[in-house]
Every structure is written in C-alpha cells, then in structure tokens.
Amino acid sequence: MKKRWFLFFFRKSVAQRRGRVAIASAAVTLAVALMTAMIGVTVGIREKLGSELKAYGANIIVSPLREGDFAYDALAMIAKLPSVEDATGQVLGNTFVDQQAIEVIGIDAKKISSMGWRIFGKWPEGNDEILAGINLKAALRLQEGQRIFVEKDGTKKELVISGFVEKGGAEDRALIMTIRQAWTVTGTEGRLQSILVRGKSGQLETIGAAIRSALDNAAVKTVRQVALAEESLLGKIQLLMMLVTLVVIFASAISVTSTMGANVLERREEIGLMKALGATRRNISLFYMAEAVLIGIIGGLAGYALGFLSAQAISKGAFNSYIGIPLPIPLAALCMGVIVAIGSSYFPVRGAMKYDPAIILRGE
Amino acid sequence: MLFNIMKRSFANQKKAMALMIVSIAVGTALAASLITISFEIEGKVSKELRSFGANIIVEPKVEGLADISGQKRYLRSEDIVKTKTIFWRHNIIGVAPFLETDARLAGKANTVDARLVGSWYERELPLPGENKTFPAGIKTVSPWWSLSGSWPADAGGMVIGASLAARLGVRPGDMLTADGKEVTVTGILETGGVEDGQAFMDLEAVQKAKGLEGKVSRLYVSALTTPMDAFAYKDPATMSKAEYEKWYCTGYVTSIAKQVEEVFAGSRVKPIWQVAETEGKVLERLRILIYLLCAATLTASAIGVSTTMIMTLLRRIEEIGLMKALGAHRGKVITIFLSEGMVIGLIGGVLGYLLSIGAAEFIGAKVFHTGLEQRAILFPIALINALVIAVAGTILPIRRALSIRPSIVLKGAE
Numbered sequence: 072m073k074k075r076w077f078l079f080f081f082r083k084s085v086a087q088r089r090g091r092v093a094i095a096s097a098a099v100t101l102a103v104a105l106m107t108a109m110i111g112v113t114v115g116i117r118e119k120l121g122s123e124l125k126a127y128g129a130n131i132i133v134s135p136l137r138e139g140d141f142a143y144d145a146l147a148m149i150a151k152l153p154s155v156e157d158a159t160g161q162v163l164g165n166t167f168v169d170q171q172a173i174e175v176i177g178i179d180a181k182k183i184s185s186m187g188w189r190i191f192g193k194w195p196e197g198n199d200e201i202l203a204g205i206n207l208k209a210a211l212r213l214q215e216g217q218r219i220f221v222e223k224d225g226t227k228k229e230l231v232i233s234g235f236v237e238k239g240g241a242e243d244r245a246l247i248m249t250i251r252q253a254w255t256v257t258g259t260e261g262r263l264q265s266i267l268v269r270g271k272s273g274q275l276e277t278i279g280a281a282i283r284s285a286l287d288n289a290a291v292k293t294v295r296q297v298a299l300a301e302e303s304l305l306g307k308i309q310l311l312m313m314l315v316t317l318v319v320i321f322a323s324a325i326s327v328t329s330t331m332g333a334n335v336l337e338r339r340e341e342i343g344l345m346k347a348l349g350a351t352r353r354n355i356s357l358f359y360m361a362e363a364v365l366i367g368i369i370g371g372l373a374g375y376a377l378g379f380l381s382a383q384a385i386s387k388g389a390f391n392s393y394i395g396i397p398l399p400i401p402l403a404a405l406c407m408g409v410i411v412a413i414g415s416s417y418f419p420v421r422g423a424m425k426y427d428p429a430i431i432l433r434g435e
Numbered sequence: 436m437l438f439n440i441m442k443r444s445f446a447n448q449k450k451a452m453a454l455m456i457v458s459i460a461v462g463t464a465l466a467a468s469l470i471t472i473s474f475e476i477e478g479k480v481s482k483e484l485r486s487f488g489a490n491i492i493v494e495p496k497v498e499g500l501a502d503i504s505g506q507k508r509y510l511r512s513e514d515i516v517k518t519k520t521i522f523w524r525h526n527i528i529g530v531a532p533f534l535e536t537d538a539r540l541a542g543k544a545n546t547v548d549a550r551l552v553g554s555w556y557e558r559e560l561p562l563p564g565e566n567k568t569f570p571a572g573i574k575t576v577s578p579w580w581s582l583s584g585s586w587p588a589d590a591g592g593m594v595i596g597a598s599l600a601a602r603l604g605v606r607p608g609d610m611l612t613a614d615g616k617e618v619t620v621t622g623i624l625e626t627g628g629v630e631d632g633q634a635f636m637d638l639e640a641v642q643k644a645k646g647l648e649g650k651v652s653r654l655y656v657s658a659l660t661t662p663m664d665a666f667a668y669k670d671p672a673t674m675s676k677a678e679y680e681k682w683y684c685t686g687y688v689t690s691i692a693k694q695v696e697e698v699f700a701g702s703r704v705k706p707i708w709q710v711a712e713t714e715g716k717v718l719e720r721l722r723i724l725i726y727l728l729c730a731a732t733l734t735a736s737a738i739g740v741s742t743t744m745i746m747t748l749l750r751r752i753e754e755i756g757l758m759k760a761l762g763a764h765r766g767k768v769i770t771i772f773l774s775e776g777m778v779i780g781l782i783g784g785v786l787g788y789l790l791s792i793g794a795a796e797f798i799g800a801k802v803f804h805t806g807l808e809q810r811a812i813l814f815p816i817a818l819i820n821a822l823v824i825a826v827a828g829t830i831l832p833i834r835r836a837l838s839i840r841p842s843i844v845l846k847g848a849e
Contacts, residue, residue: 091746098742101735108731112724123717128709132627189708205705210497239492239707294627295579300487307483308721311802315472318794319732322465326739329458333746336451381731389724 081361091334092366095412098330099370100377102323103408107378107400109316112385115394116312117305119386121272124304129159129267130297131275136288140262145286149266152281154274157182162250163264164257166221168211173221174245177253188242191215192234200233201248208235221246221256228256272301328415331366335359335419342420343428352424359420363412371408375401440771441778451747455825456783458743462736463787463821467813468794469732473725475799475807477718481659483803484717485528489576489655490710491692496703509534509650510702512638515571517698518656520563522684523691529575529657531555534638536645542611544604550633551613553641553651556586576657580630583607584622590640592621596631614644656695661686662715737824744828748772748836755833756841765837772833773826780825784818791817 085092133149135141143160150158162177180195192215195201203213213219217232236247246256254260270278275298279291345355379396386394445452495508510532518527531554538551555572562569573580584607587593593613595605600623605611609620613634624630642648661667667687671679683690688711696704758768791813799807 091749094742094745098739101739101742105732105735109728112728116724120717120720123720124713189706189712206497237705237708239705239709239711243705292627292631295581295625297487298627299579300484303486304480304483304717307802308480311472311476311798314798314801315469315728318465318468318798322461322736323739325461326458326736326743329454329743330739330746332454333451333743333750336454337746337750385724385727385731388727389720 077358077361080358084358085362085365091337092362095330095334095366096369096373098327099366099408099412100374102327102411103371103374103404104378104381105323106316106320106407107375107396107404108382108385109312109319110400111378111382111394111396113309113312113316114396115382115386117309119390119392119394120305120308121301123390124301128294128297129269130272130294130301131268131270131278131282132292132294133266133268133282133286133289134292135264136290139288140259140264141266141286141289143261143263146263146266148285149268149282152278152285154271154278155268156271157269159267160250160263161265161267162253162257162259162262164253164259166223166246166256168219168221171211173207173211174241175253175257176242176245176247177250177257178247180249189237190234191237192232195233195248197231198252199229200231201246201252202234202236203232204243204245204247205235205237206243207246223256223258226258230256272298272305324411324415327411331363331412331415332419335416335423339423339426342423343426343430346424346428355424356417356420359416360413363416364409367409367412368405369408370412371405374408375404378404437771437774441775444775445778451750452779455744455747455779456786458740459780459783459821459825460786460790462740462824463784463817464790464794465736466729466733466820467788467791467817468798469725469729470813470816471791471795471807471810472798473722473729474810476725477722478659479799479803479805480721481714481718482528484714485657485659486578487710487714488579488707489529489531489657490660490688490707490714491656491658491695491704492707493654493656493695493699493702493704495652496701507652508701509647509652510654511700512642512649512651514699514702515651515654516560516563518695519560519569521691521694521698523658523686523694526659526686526691527656528659529655530571531573531576531655532571532638532651533653533655534641534645534647534650535652536641536647538613538634540599540603540611540613540634542603542605543609545602547599547602549599551641552630552633552635553638554635555638556582576655577626579626581625582622583625584620586635587619587621587637587640589637590644591618592636593618594622594624594635595620596633596635597623597625598631599634616644654699658688658691659686660688660691660711660714662718663687663689663712733820737827740824741828741831744776744825745832748829748832752832752836752839755836756839756843759837760841768837769830769833772829776825776829777822780822781818783825784821787821788814788817 141160146158146160149155159179159182162175164175165172166175167173190202191205203211207213211219213232213235215232215234219230219232221228221230236242248256250263268278268282275293279293282289282291342355345358382396383393386392493510495510497508512532515530515532518524518530521527534553536551536553538549540547540549557570557574558572559568560571561567582594584594593611595603600606600620603611605620607620607622610617611620612618624635638651642650667682667685667689669678669682671682671689671693674682683693688706692704692706696702755768758771795807799805
C-alpha cells in the first residue's frame with residue numbers, strides 16, 4: 072500500500088465513522104481521566120493529610136541542656152533549616168497571683184488557632200488581654216473580662232482575662248499570653264525556654280542533628296507519639312489510595328478494551344474485504360494501529376484535562392486547597408492513552424485476521 | 436418468540452455479549468468495592484488514629500487553690516473498671532492509671548530526686564457484670580512508648596526513663612536503691628516526653644510503698660469517637676432536654692468524657708483537644724475524599740460501560756432495519772433489545788458484585804489487616820446499578836437506530 076493510499080483510506084475511514092471514533096475516544100478519555108485524577112490525589116494526599124495532622128503538634132522539642140535558655144534569634148535559625156515546616160518558640164516561667172505561684176506560657180499568638188485548643192470566651196486583643204487555663208478558672212475564681220494583678224520580683228502588672236483555654240495538658244494550669252507579654256511578666260526579655268519544631272515526617276533524625284550542631288546547648292527530642300503515629304497513618308492512607316488506584320486502572324483498562332473490541336468486532340467484514348483485495352496482515356494491522364493511535368492521542372489529551380480538573384475539584388472539596396500535579400503526569404497520560412488504545416485493539420484485530428475472508432464476507 | 440430471538444441473539448454473538456457483560460461486571464465491581472470501602476473507612480481510620488494516644492484525661496476535681504498549690508487529691512482505683520459500664524462502654528478501647536509520687540533514686544553515677552510513677556503496662560481487668568476481662572494499661576493508650584526490657588511484675592523491679600537512666604548511670608539488669616530499698620532496673624523507657632525523666636513501677640507496688648492504697652492521681656482513656664460537629668460544640672448546659680439526650684447518646688468525645696466523669700467519684704474529665712479535634716478533622720476530610728472519589732468513579736464507569744454497549748449495538752443497526760422492514764413495531768424492537776440489555780445487566784451485576792467482594796477483601800487485608808465487612812444491602816444496589824447502566828446504554832443507540840429508515844440501513848449506508 073502506498074503512503075498516499077494509506078492516508079486516503081485512513082481519512083475516509085475516520086471521517087465516515089466519526090461517531091464511533093468519538094465514542095472510542097470518549098472511552099479512552101474517561102479511562103485516562105480516572106487514572107490521572109486517582110494518581111494526582113494519591114500523590115497529593117500525603118501532603119494534604121499531613122497538614123491536617125499539624126494540629127497534633129510539634130514532632131521535635133528543643134529544650135536547653137541543663138538550666139538555661141535560648142536567644143530569640145535561635146528560633147529564626149531553626150526555622151530556616153531544610154525540612155522544617157514550622158518552628159515556634161515558647162517562654163516558660165512563672166509569676167505570682169495573690170502570692171500564689173502560677174505558670175506562665177508565652178507563645179506566638181498567630182499559631183494558637185492551628186493548635187487544636189478549645190477556647191471559651193474571647194480572643195485576647197489588647198496589650199493587656201490574656202487567656203487563662205481552664206483549671207485556673209475554678210482555682211482563682213476567675214471570670215471572663217476579669218482584671219488580675221500579677222507580681223514578679225516587685226513589679227506589678229495588671230492583666231485582663233479575656234477567655235479560657237482547655238487543652239487537656241499543662242496549659243490548663245497556666246496563664247497563656249503572647250511572647251512579648253510573657254517577657255514583661257516574667258522579666259526575661261529576649262529569651263526562649265523551649266522551641267517546638269514541626270519537621271517533615273521521615274526527616275526527623277536529620278533535622279535533630281542539624282539543630283544539635285547549630286545550637287550547642289540544645290537537647291533535641293523527637294516526640295515519638297506524633298512521629299510514629301503520623302508515619303503509620305499517612306502510610307496506610309497512601310497505601311489505600313494506591314490500591315484503589317490500581318483497581319480503578321484495571322477496571323478502566325478493561326472498559327476501554329471492551330469498547331475498542333466492540334469497535335473492531337464490528338469491522339470484521341471490512342477486514343475480510345481488505346484481505347480479499349490482497350492486503351497483507353501488516354497493512355491491515357498498521358491501518359488499525361494508526362486509528363488506535365489517533366484515538367489514544369485524542370483520548371489521552373482530553374483525559375488528562377478532565378482528570379486534572381477532577382483531581383483539583385476533589386482536592387478542593389475534601390481539603391479546601393488545590394494540589395500540584397507532578398510534571399511527568401501529562402506525558403504519562405498521553406502515553407497511557409495511546410498504549411491503552413493500541414493494546415485494546417491489537418488482540419481483536421489479530422483475532423479478526425485469523426478468519427477466512429470468504430466466511431466473514433458471507434456474513435457469518 | 437421473544438425468548439427465542441434472545442436465545443439466538445446470545446448464541447450468535449458470544450463475543451459481543453461477553454464484552455458487554457465483562458464491561459458491566461467490572462464497572463459494577465468498581466462501584467460496589469468503593470462503596471464498601473467508604474462504609475468502612477471511618478471506623479478503620481478512627482481505630483488507626485487511636486495510635487496517637489489517649490483522647491480523654493481523668494483528673495481529681497479540685498476547688499480553690501488546692502490544684503496549683505500542690506495539695507494532692509486522688510481518684511479511686513476501684514472506679515477504673517466502671518469506665519466499662521458507661522453508655523459508650525464498647526468505644527472505650529484503652530485506659531491507663533497513673534499514680535505520681537517522688538522518690539530518691541541512687542544509681543551508680545548519681546543520686547537523683549525523681550518522679551516515681553506507678554502504672555500498669557499490660558493488665559487484664561474483670562469486666563463488671565460479666566465473666567470476661569478487658570485489656571488496660573499503658574499499652575492500650577500510648578502504643579508509641581518504646582520499652583526496651585520488661586515491665587516489673589512486683590515491687591522488686593523498676594523501669595527508668597532514658598534521660599534519667601543516663602543521669603543515674605544505670606542499664607537494664609543493674610541494681611539501684613529507691614528510698615533506701617534495693618530494686619532491679621528491668622527496662623529503659625523512651626517516649627520523647629516528660630516520661631524520659633521519670634521512673635516507673637507497678638501501680639500496686641507504688642501504692643503500697645507510699646501508703647496510698649487504692650489511689651491513683653490521673654487516668655488516660657482512649658475512646659473511639661464520632662467527629663465533633665457544630666452541634667457537638669454547643670454547651671450542654673444550654674441544651675433542651677431532647678438536644679441533651681441526642682448529645683449524650685452520640686459518641687462525641689465530650690459526651691463520652693461526661694459519662695466517664697459520672698462514674699468516677701470526685702473527678703474532672705476533659706477531652707485532650709489536640710488529639711480529639713485533629714481526629715475529627717482528619718476523619719471528616721477522608722470521608723469527603725472517599726465520597727468524591729466514589730462519585731467520580733461511578734460516573735466514569737457508567738459512561739465507560741455505556742460506550743461499550745453503544746459500540747456493540749451500533750453494529751446491529753442492520754438487524755433493526757430488517758426487523759422494521761419485516762413489520763416490527765417500535766415497541767417490539769425496543770422490547771427485544773431492552774430485554775437483552777436487562778439480561779446482560781443482571782449477569783454483569785451478579786458477576787460484578789462477586790468481583791467487588793474479592794477487591795474489597797484484598798484492599799482491606801492489605802491496608803488494615805482485617806477484611807472489610809460485606810453488607811447484604813450492596814447486592815441489590817449493585818444489581819440495580821448494573822441494570823440502569825445496561826438499559827441506559829441500550830436505549831441511546833436503539834433510539835438512533837429506530838429513527839433511520841430501513842431501506843437506507845439495509846443498503847449498508849448509515
């Protein structure tokens with residue numbers, strides 16, 4: 072078959088059977104879309120769920136070796152280390168209310184909302200407003216909006232309790248305020264007593280070593296509770312998604328195969344006619360493969376677009392943020408489309424060629 | 436006659452029919468296994484999330500300055516088993532008591548005043564009113580604690596936190612003196628938390644040594660909970676009677692905490708919000724994710740099956756033309772093809788359901804190490820799903836075929 076004739080046949084065939092080519096492309100589109108969306112979500116889920124787990128808190132705690140504290144600059148330095156997602160400093164100290172020693176915790180106010188604390192009452196807003204642990208409410212007979220006097224080393228300061236914190240931990244017994252407020256209350260301007268670090272799970276050892284070499288008086292501890300549970304949970308969810316993706320890929324491959332198979336079954340007569348007219352096996356399979364490649368390219372491109380959009384829609388719906396789809400996926404989608412289309416028409420075409428043209432043309 | 440036509444139709448086009456049945460079976464299997472997973476995922480992940488540790492803390496109720504001034508109050512250890520008598524008792528999967536005291540420990544290197552904590556590591560407690568036991572102890576609430584060595588069975592052994600062990604200069608098997616008494620170090624504990632600086636003994640041994648028989652200072656409870664929603668955040672004190680009942684009988688972390696508080700004399704029970712809230716959020720996200728995936732997959736597989744059906748039926752346009760030329764009514768043609776479609780749908784549905792059992796079982800075993808519960812309700816759902824897809828996939832091409840004049844179709848041009 073000459074090239075010109077081949078192209079002529081090909082064009083005619085596609086033009087006359089537009090409906091069928093469209094349906095076959097639709098099948099490939101759906102399969103590729105499903106695969107793209109599933110792979111996109113599977114790749115993105117670790118990061119998305121990981122950021123939900125942030126509220127479990129820091130997975131590394133840096134505290135001073137022996138007695139001592141850190142300069143405020145240490146915080147910025149740790150935050151800049153690789154694989155560190157977040158770092159926040161804490162001022163720990165105490166003050167006296169009615170001659171009673173009360174713990175003081177100074178934290179970065181912007182981080183509170185992501186810590187999973189339950190707040191009763193108002194957020195502290197002014198310079199003198201703070202939160203009190205829920206246990207202090209009964210102990211000191213406090214109310215929302217109440218003024219209290221704290222006293223440390225002879226300096227007195229008036230503060231307003233704007234609300235209460237319930238956490239189920241040490242914070243329930245302490246006064247919670249911003250770092251700046253805590254510095255004035257405890258009289259330790261510019262110092263931090265503890266730094267909480269949130270590192271990428273799996274990288275904790277490396278981060279720990281980096282912190283140790285940067286700060287000579289630092290004791291670095293990995294919080295096993297957070298680190299282990301997180302790793303195991305994320306691993307399981309990702310495995311689940313991977314298996315579901317596998318099932319989906321398998322199912323959509325079968326779906327495409329059956330559509331393409333039906334397409335070729337219908338054309339057994341055509342194949343018989345071609346053979347009767349003297350076409351070689353090679354000619355015939357080339358012809359159908361060309362059609363499959365066309366369907367694969369159309370389906371692959373459309374499928375990628377559709378899959379990308381659905382992955383984003385799913386991510387937006389479930390996690391309220393978009394996912395970044397890794398670069399190789401568009402290319403993979405195109406390849407997937409072509410491979411699926413070729414693979415699914417190869418066997419039926421080969422099968423059709425086995426028949427004697429005389430029998431097929433007689434219509435049996 | 437209808438039966439006869441169908442029989443011939445199936446016998447003559449085995450391949451085409453097989454393709455349609457396979458396609459429907461796979462589509463149905465995909466849908467059914469995803470639905471099975473979505474039913475189960477919340478329960479399974481909820482269990483997984485419990486490895487983050489206890490979500491409820493039980494403390495003695497304190498008034499006035501007693502709490503912060505260090506005046507000790509205790510809970511009664513006889514109340515521990517009562518956590519298994521509350522409304523949501525089956526959701527309580529772990530409970531561990533702690534009795535905090537101080538002791539002077541003298542090791543090889545140093546003498547240190549440290550916190551001595553009495554607790555259980557693994558303990559079977561009798562289930563009230565039944566002739567059974569339930570597991571309690573640190574292992575049930577804090578599975579991440581890493582203990583090298585063993586937990587002491589009696590007053591002669593002690594487990595030392597990793598940083599405390601370094602200060603004391605002791606290793607498992609060494610002897611040290613605690614308040615003047617000789618004990619063996621049976622294990623070293625590492626948690627990354629305050630426990631690394633503490634010493635641990637069996638609860639009863641500490642109670643006896645300190646004269647605090649039957650007393651514990653804190654209790655951690657691990658419970659499977661329903662994620663908190665807007666209703667759950669309402670203050671129970673402001674609820675109407677009906678609302679309160681609904682709140683009390685839903686497994687929110689707050690209502691379970693309330694029920695635990697009711698059985699513990701002199702206690703104050705709080706959720707550990709960090710754990711409880713994150714758990715709710717993660718479950719919520721996963722649920723939405725699975726629902727969206729289900730919807731996307733269902734749509735895609737329905738359309739995918741339809742394309743196969745359409746493709747197969749299009750080649751039978753000539754057949755339809757012949758039927759019409761022989762005088763068949765629209766209704767008759769539609770009946771024949773719809774019945775065919777329904778038979779295909781039925782067979783595909785049953786096969787698909789069977790396939791989905793295998794798929795869900797496989798995924799469940801691989802990810803959660805237990806099978807997923809198959810629900811009988813899924814069978815009719817799978818069948819209806821398959822039938823609807825098959826019928827929809829039949830009607831579209833048939834309608835098109837019917838609108839074409841027989842003479843043109845039979846001539847072989849569309």
